[in-house]
Amino acid sequence: MPSSQRTSLLFAFAIIAVALNLRPVLASISPLLDSIQAATQMSNTAASLLTTLPIFVMGVFAWLGKFLRGFLGEKQGIALGLLLITLACLARFQWISTGGLLLTAVVAGAGIAMIQALAPSIIKRIFNTHANRVMGLYTTGIMGGAAFTAAAVVKLEDITHLSTALAIWTIPALFTLLAWLLLTDKKNQKQAEVSVNNHTHTRQGSFLKQPRAWELMIYFGISTGAYTLVLAWLPPFYTSLGMKAANAGFLLSGISVIEVLAGLTVSVFTHRVKDQRFLLIGVLFCLALGLLCLIFAPLTLVYPAIVLLGIGLGAIFPLSLILTLSHSKEPARAGDLAAFVQGGGYMIASFLPLFAGIVRDVFADLTYAWGLMLAGTVLLILMSWRFSERSYREGL
Secondary structure, eight states: HHHHHHHHHHHHHHHHHHHSSSSSSHHHTTHHHHHHHHHHOHHHHHHHHHHHHHHHHHHHHTTTTTHHHHHOOHHHHHHHHHHHHHHHHHTTTTOOOOHHHHHHHHHHHHHHHHHHHHHHHHHHHHHHGHHHHHHHHHHHHHHHHHHHHHHHHHHHHSSHHHHHHHTTHHHHHHHHHHHHHHSHHHHHHHHHHHHHHOOOOOOOOGGGHHHHHHHHHHHHHHHHHHHHHHHHHHHHHHHHOOOHHHHHHHHHHHHHHHHHHHHHHHHGGGGGGGTTTTHHHHHHHHHHHHHHHHHHTTTTTHHHHHHHHHHHHHHHHHHHHHHHHHHHHSHHHHHHHHHHHHHHHHHHHHHHHHHHHHHHHSSSHHHHHHHHHHHHHHHHHHHTTTHHHHEEEEEE
């Protein structure tokens, strides 16, 4: 195997490993929410901030992607992001309090945001014609990390302690950081920086003045909002209906596993579909049907709901990022667009878990939150028809 292909393959594995560490700090919260609230006396609204704050911080830092790439470089920026995730998880070994959990959520959110802001451009630059496929694998890795965490975290609490179940994700984050540093030594880092600097934009212009960029942001924000809403509140929703916490955690894990399968399918076949609107609309219909199951028959239709939600959420996340990257052929410009879209998108998405927490405090029920997400899904279906191949090939 040529040296360049071997290096690209190593980077592909490294990027997937990095992706696996981007959700445990979030996915470990909802299955343990009852225990966390018992230990800290948090209200539902305050508990929702454990998801809302890191998601919002992801949005803020995503807008700094261009600055981070210029100041730190892609590889060093990703290393710093992994370090912040490692430190945030480590702090939870001893710091189980409202203030401690919220602060570590913000720190972890900053680390996740750095990585998510820098990963698209490095994928676009290193993998070029295979960027869409690697982006699909990257997003699938994100969901895979969430799946494993949701399945394991309640059992970990049973055999250890709440703090251990929340903090044990330090270990994979630390190993990934060390592996990333070994892969990206000074020589490779210098070459990467030269490559980034050589990819100057031939087409400048603020995304703020481009309606399509705003459309992509809103689209990503609402679709990611569905993911964060389910991630934060599906297990507590089912425990409130009488289900055991471990079983509710397995439901979230089941969704995540189906998300991984859907994401992998998208990664393999999306390049064969010329008009991706039909893919977008199809997976959004699955999401809408899953939400209808939660609203009208959450216990009777629990398994159809899990399958439909998993397909919808697992496919729409990579598709929305692939759609964004398809609007620019330049790696750095594509990275800037992805940062713009993710920045505003994560800010939009962050308010849905908060809304759900407020709803649960006021009504002791999450049906209104699922209803709001259903309305957002219908809007996404209508928006999808605008994303014809001709429209996004025009570039941004």
